[in-house]
Each structure stands twice: as C-alpha cells, then as structure tokens.
Amino acid sequence: MPPHPPEDWNDVDAWDRYLRSQARGAPRSADDIESLRFAPMVLREGGRLWVPGCGVDPGPALYAALGCRVTVTDISPFAIGWQTALAAKPAARIARDWKAFTDANQLVPTRGSFVARRQDFTRDPPDGGFDVVINCRAFSQLPPDVQRRAARSFERGLRPAGHLIIDTLNVQGDERTILEDSLLEAGFFIPGQEAERWYRDQLAATGIAHVMVLGRPLIPRWDQYPPDEFAACERRDKAILASFRAAYEARVDAAVPEAKRRLADGVTKIAHVLYATG
Ligand SMILES: C[S@@+](CC[C@H](N)C(=O)[O-])C[C@H]1O[C@@H](n2cnc3c(N)ncnc32)[C@H](O)[C@@H]1O
Incomplete structure (x- = not known):
C-alpha cells in the first residue's frame, strides 16, 4: 500500500516515516521539480526565500544554487537532515538537466545560501524579512484555526510588499473559501x-x-x-x-x-x- 501523509499533522514521527518513504536520492529532471517554476519571480523579488513545510522537496536547494538566500523549515527532523545534505550537493546532482534548465529559462547559477531549521511554521517565522514565502501542499490540510495562525506567521515573515505562494492540490469548494479567508484575515491581498x-x-x-x-x-x-x-x-x-x-x-x-x-x-x-x- 502506498504511504500516505499522516492524518494528524502534529505527528512528527509519522511525518518522518512518510517523508523517508518519499525521499529520492537519484537526480531528476528540473522540469519535474514543481516548486522551481517560481524561480523567475523569486529572483525578481530579491531572492530571500522561506520555504515552510519543505519536506523533501529538492527545489529549495536549487534556489540556493541560483543565488537565492534560502531558509527551509519543517517540523520533521528527517526533512531537515535531508535538506541539509541535499544542499551540500552540486545542483547537477540534484537536477540532471540543470544546465539545460537554467539556459532555457535564462537563469544564471550563482552561489546563494541555505539554512535548514526545525520549526513549526504556525508559530513564529524565522528571521529574514523574506521577499517570498513558498508553501507547497503544506497548508490546506490544516484545521481552519491552524491555517489562520500559519497565515499570520507567513505574513510576519515577509517584508512589506512581499509575496506568499500557496501551492495546493485537490482543494475544492468551501475548502478554498476557508483557506483564502485565513490569508485575508492575516492581511494579505489575493489578486x-x-x-x-x-x-x-x-x-x-x-x-x-x-x-x-x-x-x-x-x-x-x-x-x-x-x-x-x-x-x-x-x-x-x-x-x-x-x-x-x-x-x-x-x-x-x-x-x-x-x-x-x-x-x-x-x-x-x-x-x-x-x-x-x-
Ligand atoms: C505534504 S508535505 C509537503 C512537503 C513539501 N512542501 C512538498 O511539496 O513536497 C507537508 C510537509 O509539511 C510539514 N509540516 C506539517 N506541519 C508543519 C508545521 N506546523 N510546521 C512545519 N512543517 C510542518 C511536514 O513535516 C511535511 O514535510
């Protein structure tokens, strides 16, 4: 049976087990790393990036290889250890077609920085005055009151005029309204x-x-x-x-x-x- 994310999002051991089952060592195509599609915008906005609930997404390490100052946070110790090890690798060992990808998207590889920290994103943001916060698939499944807390934390983490990206999968109907309300309540404008x-x-x-x-x-x-x-x-x-x-x-x-x-x-x-x- 395929592993599923834990029912209880506070269950750190279950996250560790789930993420361990999802972690892939082999390089993949940059086009398959979904969080990377925001790279032009992140660079345009200044490159200070926070990725809360990073899991084992290889995208953040590649943002650092594009010159961004990246902070990833997660409640899972496994995720943080995995991200730290990944960020020490050359980008071409994370994305096998890195050069073709950066050439095609007119991105210039430059050394940035990478910090991985175990932290609950519904509490306080890391220091940083981030230009962009990217949360991929680590928001809509939270109960509404926790979404509201997380939204406030993301808002505090951003500099004025900063951008939050909430990338979701299979969120429909009222769940969209609940999610958006949490962001509006935190003070975000949603175009x-x-x-x-x-x-x-x-x-x-x-x-x-x-x-x-x-x-x-x-x-x-x-x-x-x-x-x-x-x-x-x-x-x-x-x-x-x-x-x-x-x-x-x-x-x-x-x-x-x-x-x-x-x-x-x-x-x-x-x-x-x-x-x-x-
Ligand atoms: C479904 S996974 C998504 C991981 C990654 N963003 C991706 O797209 O592959 C959700 C992630 O959020 C993390 N997470 C859940 N609740 C959290 C919290 N309160 N603070 C920080 N991380 C959390 C989990 O440990 C897990 O890594």
Whole structure:
C-alpha cells in the first residue's frame, strides 16, 4: 500500500516515516521539480526565500544554487537532515538537466545560501524579512484555526510588499473559501479573489455537483444522475454552469486595476493561491 501523509499533522514521527518513504536520492529532471517554476519571480523579488513545510522537496536547494538566500523549515527532523545534505550537493546532482534548465529559462547559477531549521511554521517565522514565502501542499490540510495562525506567521515573515505562494492540490469548494479567508484575515491581498469567490458561490448555489479544473467547472462522473439519463442531465447542467462564465470574466477584468495598484504600492503583501487538481 502506498504511504500516505499522516492524518494528524502534529505527528512528527509519522511525518518522518512518510517523508523517508518519499525521499529520492537519484537526480531528476528540473522540469519535474514543481516548486522551481517560481524561480523567475523569486529572483525578481530579491531572492530571500522561506520555504515552510519543505519536506523533501529538492527545489529549495536549487534556489540556493541560483543565488537565492534560502531558509527551509519543517517540523520533521528527517526533512531537515535531508535538506541539509541535499544542499551540500552540486545542483547537477540534484537536477540532471540543470544546465539545460537554467539556459532555457535564462537563469544564471550563482552561489546563494541555505539554512535548514526545525520549526513549526504556525508559530513564529524565522528571521529574514523574506521577499517570498513558498508553501507547497503544506497548508490546506490544516484545521481552519491552524491555517489562520500559519497565515499570520507567513505574513510576519515577509517584508512589506512581499509575496506568499500557496501551492495546493485537490482543494475544492468551501475548502478554498476557508483557506483564502485565513490569508485575508492575516492581511494579505489575493489578486482576483473576489471574482473567484463570486463565481464559486454562484456555482455552488446551483447545487450541481462539479469540480474546478484549471479554473473551470467540470461535471464529474459520479452517481449523481440516473445512469441512463447521465448524458442529458450532464448537458443540461453544463449549460447552467456555463451561464455564469461571462459575468465571472467581466468581474476578473474589472478587478485588474485594483490588483495592479496593490501590487505596485510598495506595502501590500500579496498571496497567490494556486489550485491544481490531480
Ligand atoms: C505534504 S508535505 C509537503 C512537503 C513539501 N512542501 C512538498 O511539496 O513536497 C507537508 C510537509 O509539511 C510539514 N509540516 C506539517 N506541519 C508543519 C508545521 N506546523 N510546521 C512545519 N512543517 C510542518 C511536514 O513535516 C511535511 O514535510
């Protein structure tokens, strides 16, 4: 049976066991290291990066090889030991196509710095006045009150006008609202959030079972309709869900000037929430 993350996120021993099972020694392709896709933005913002709940993601060590000043934190001693050992390796032994990747993305390898520390990210941030905080898949599964605490910790860790990236997997419906509320409460601005929330609310109010994939509602093949009427019901409900799209897009467009203003004001801390479905 494949190992799963612990049910109890406070269970440090279970995290150690899980992360040990996930840790890979062999180099992989840089394109498969998802957290690396934010590199141009992290460098543009100044390169001071905090990765809370880093686990055994090889991305942070590669950020250090791009000249970033990286701090990774995790409650798992295994993760911290693994990250420390990884960061001592040359980048090409972490990503086998490192040169091709940096050339293709016009990134210049430069020695940065790397600190790995055992720390609960829902408490205090490490010192650093970070430009960017990247949290990959280590947020939405927390209970709402813990998400709120973590959001405040991320907010305190950032310099004015810093950016938080929350990279999620399979977070739908109300869970998105809970997550975003925790960030808003902590003082973050989330570009386009009001339009997304409006769209989510309209879609939910239809009562039609749907999942959001790449920002669009899809009707899943569950047992929500009688099997012999599935196609007709799906067609009908697809049309209902689609009826909100134009108004949603108009709201997205209308929100652009305010987002631009907040992004440029030199003060507002911005949260980017990425929803992937896998
Ligand atoms: C699902 S894993 C994701 C790991 C990594 N970010 C990735 O994308 O591969 C969640 C990670 O968060 C860590 N974690 C959970 N709660 C934490 C907390 N309160 N403070 C710090 N790390 C925590 C776990 O030990 C684990 O490494």
